[in-house]
Amino acid sequence: MLVLRENDILTLLGGLSPADTRDLLAKFHNLLRQYSNSVYQKSSERLIHQPERISIVTKNGNTALFMPSSVTTSTGVKVVTVPVKGLIKGSINVFSPDGDLVGVLNAAEITAFRTSLAVMIPFELYQGDKKNIIVFGAGRQAEWHIKLALLLADVDHITVINRSGPGRIGELFETLRSNYPKTQFDILLKHDPKYNASLEARLKDAAVVFCCTPSVEPHFPASYLDSKQRFISLIGSYKPHMQEIDAKTLRSGERIYVDTKEGCLVEAGELIMANVNEAQLLEIGEIPNGTVLKDSGNVVFKCVGMGVMDVFMASELLEMAKVKDLGLTVDDF
Numbered sequence: 001m002l003v004l005r006e007n008d009i010l011t012l013l014g015g016l017s018p019a020d021t022r023d024l025l026a027k028f029h030n031l032l033r034q035y036s037n038s039v040y041q042k043s044s045e046r047l048i049h050q051p052e053r054i055s056i057v058t059k060n061g062n063t064a065l066f067m068p069s070s071v072t073t074s075t076g077v078k079v080v081t082v083p084v085k086g087l088i089k090g091s092i093n094v095f096s097p098d099g100d101l102v103g104v105l106n107a108a109e110i111t112a113f114r115t116s117l118a119v120m121i122p123f124e125l126y127q128g129d130k131k132n133i134i135v136f137g138a139g140r141q142a143e144w145h146i147k148l149a150l151l152l153a154d155v156d157h158i159t160v161i162n163r164s165g166p167g168r169i170g171e172l173f174e175t176l177r178s179n180y181p182k183t184q185f186d187i188l189l190k191h192d193p194k195y196n197a198s199l200e201a202r203l204k205d206a207a208v209v210f211c212c213t214p215s216v217e218p219h220f221p222a223s224y225l226d227s228k229q230r231f232i233s234l235i236g237s238y239k240p241h242m243q244e245i246d247a248k249t250l251r252s253g254e255r256i257y258v259d260t261k262e263g264c265l266v267e268a269g270e271l272i273m274a275n276v277n278e279a280q281l282l283e284i285g286e287i288p289n290g291t292v293l294k295d296s297g298n299v300v301f302k303c304v305g306m307g308v309m310d311v312f313m314a315s316e317l318l319e320m321a322k323v324k325d326l327g328l329t330v331d332d333f
Helices: 006-014 018-038 107-125 140-152 168-179 195-205 261-267 269-273 307-324
Strands: 002-004 054-057 063-070 075-082 089-095 101-106 132-136 157-162 184-189 208-211 231-234 256-258 281-283 299-302
Touching: 002 006, 002 307, 006 101, 006 107, 006 307, 018 107, 018 140, 018 281, 018 307, 063 307, 075 107, 075 307, 089 107, 089 307, 101 107, 101 307, 107 140, 107 231, 107 299, 107 307, 132 140, 132 195, 140 157, 140 168, 140 208, 157 168, 157 195, 168 184, 184 195, 256 261, 261 269, 261 281
Parallel strands: 002 101, 132 157, 132 208, 157 184, 208 231, 231 299, 256 281, 256 299
Antiparallel strands: 054 063, 063 075, 075 089, 089 101
């Protein structure tokens, strides 16, 4: 049994090249295709099993999430706590088909990475401009959106929007300025006296908008966007009362792309408040290989995440760790 600590995972993910990222992205997309196809298969014939997640909200307001899943070749469960304050914490246990515990991984970085990687599937298929990016949020999710976008696209300008100070993003930008000298990196804080005017101007210039915060109200009104096409992703809201964009922005494309129709219709506040129905949604797992996104209007993607994503990513990391001799081996568990 192999234990991967946070530093082990950071080492593995931090060493990804553009080619590595695209290879991982292709494997991930194929997994999500298997997931979408499994909806139409009998239970005994399915390769992917994804029960609904179970959540517990404690008296103190902390939320514990339990996400079991199986991809047949491995089964796993992720348990994480979303505290009222502070970062998400948890672990992923990966089992062999016959029940041996083959790995235990710190879940925090994997959760941020696999969600960001899911966003990169439609981002990579999107055929529009990607040179000017706005990111709402300054946590791990925002960091991985930025890192992966830079690995996959030619980006001229990235602006992070945050309510308080620059936090981790300030340090990240210092590193990125050295690695990407032709890209401009800015931070816009909500306490800026000209915040609304600056936000509207930046949004009109932006080609891509990544929303990465657990917001309960839209980050901006639809009027802040002009008629040009944009790629807009939403990963922050995971409860019915939460939303990152308003209904008009949500409906500003031909359809709404999602990771899971069932999960999004139950958990995504943006979709629930806008009375979106299943017929208006397309899972990215339903997109055939070789397809490019040439929609009219905005390309909007909503991701709530699934346990099967964690089992896939954890299994990939365990294999990568074996090759690079990382992690702690426990033989007598």
